[in-house]
Amino acid sequence: MGLAAAAMLALSSCSLLPEEETFAHAPTVKEYEGAVYKTAFSTVDDVILSERVSAYYVPLQAESLGFAKTGELYGEFNVTVGDSVKKGDVLALLDMGEMETEMEDYTKQNAALETSLRQNEEKRQLALKQAQERTAGMDQEAVNEALDAVNRQYDASAQSLNDSLYLLNARIDALQEKIDERRIVAPFDGTITYVYSPEVSELTSLSQTVIKIADSSMSLFRGNTEYWDKVVYDEDYIITVSGTEFRARAATEKELNIPETVHEPGKKGNIYFVLQDQAYDLADNASGRVEILIDKREQVVCVPNKAISEINGETVVYYPLESGVKYYKNVEIGLVGNSLTEILSGIGDGEEVILK
Numbered sequence: 001m002g003l004a005a006a007a008m009l010a011l012s013s014c015s016l017l018p019e020e021e022t023f024a025h026a027p028t029v030k031e032y033e034g035a036v037y038k039t040a041f042s043t044v045d046d047v048i049l050s051e052r053v054s055a056y057y058v059p060l061q062a063e064s065l066g067f068a069k070t071g072e073l074y075g076e077f078n079v080t081v082g083d084s085v086k087k088g089d090v091l092a093l094l095d096m097g098e099m100e101t102e103m104e105d106y107t108k109q110n111a112a113l114e115t116s117l118r119q120n121e122e123k124r125q126l127a128l129k130q131a132q133e134r135t136a137g138m139d140q141e142a143v144n145e146a147l148d149a150v151n152r153q154y155d156a157s158a159q160s161l162n163d164s165l166y167l168l169n170a171r172i173d174a175l176q177e178k179i180d181e182r183r184i185v186a187p188f189d190g191t192i193t194y195v196y197s198p199e200v201s202e203l204t205s206l207s208q209t210v211i212k213i214a215d216s217s218m219s220l221f222r223g224n225t226e227y228w229d230k231v232v233y234d235e236d237y238i239i240t241v242s243g244t245e246f247r248a249r250a251a252t253e254k255e256l257n258i259p260e261t262v263h264e265p266g267k268k269g270n271i272y273f274v275l276q277d278q279a280y281d282l283a284d285n286a287s288g289r290v291e292i293l294i295d296k297r298e299q300v301v302c303v304p305n306k307a308i309s310e311i312n313g314e315t316v317v318y319y320p321l322e323s324g325v326k327y328y329k330n331v332e333i334g335l336v337g338n339s340l341t342e343i344l345s346g347i348g349d350g351e352e353v354i355l356k
């Protein structure tokens with residue numbers, strides 16, 4: 001009897017290759033032609049099944065801002081990337097020339113006219129009191145005539161002052177409109193994500209984005225997966241965009257004040273992740289990847305997925321003998337993970353297996 005036949009008989013407790021894989025000579029781990037089988041060892045490890053989900057950056061609110069005037073010299077920039085601003089804050093200005101000085105003068109004139117109006121009213125009250133004292137004991141007609149004369153005098157002064165104030169306020173409004181056209185103001189509370197750097201003597205263009213601002217409360221990544229029910233809310237996740245990692249936590253639609261949608265088991269649904277830190281360089285709809293844990297077995301006997309084969313509906317692993325003979329064993333498997341398969345029975349820790 002040949003050596004190969006004797007080896008096969010001696011290992012009666014091991015399963016032989018199925019009939020369709022019977023060889024004229026016993027199969028070897030290293031064939032005579034020089035081909036080498038790759039092997040690995042079963043081990044005790046965590047078996048993880050997860051899905052890498054595409055997610056897209058969605059600022060809750062973001063806006064690109066520019067000047068409303070073209071062909072003008074750039075002036076001051078009051079912010080840099082990363083600054084937090086409030087609604088109404090002046091972010092950038094064009095060259096104002098003498099406008100600001102002119103507005104200061106108008107403001108002083110306005111205050112002076114307002115003061116004159118108050119003083120005119122105070123003088124009126126004093127003059128009325130004096131008129132009443134002078135006409136004490138006179139008939140009522142004389143008293144009324146004296147008081148009317150005082151009112152006519154101060155009404156005329158008040159009218160003149162109000163006319164001057166009206167004209168001044170018209171000039172202030174016109175100048176303020178010009179100033180507003182020459183500055184960029186924050187439309188909402190937010191964080192500056194971009195600031196343009198103009199060249200020396202560069203003139204403005206209506207198409208040029210000068211400042212970008214994003215809602216500073218939170219920014220989101222939105223994904224879509226049939227494993228939406230596996231997301232753990234308030235747990236930290238890592239979203240990878242072009243090799244850069246961003247910390248985020250899962251959040252519900254209700255928490256984000258987003259209209260809630262019905263999620264049906266087995267069908268895809270939206271999932272949301274709130275960035276833990278501001279992302280100043282991300283463009284709207286920037287694509288990233290986030291890993292969602294579907295299932296996990298901790299510290300179990302497992303083998304690489306490539307070690308698992310199927311013969312006539314039965315799950316097996318192949319393993320080599322010292323003689324070079326290739327045999328297989330039936331195994332019962334549990335969770336099939338991303339790279340490892342859980343072994344429930346059939347082999348133990350540290351056994352050598354052949355990879356496909």
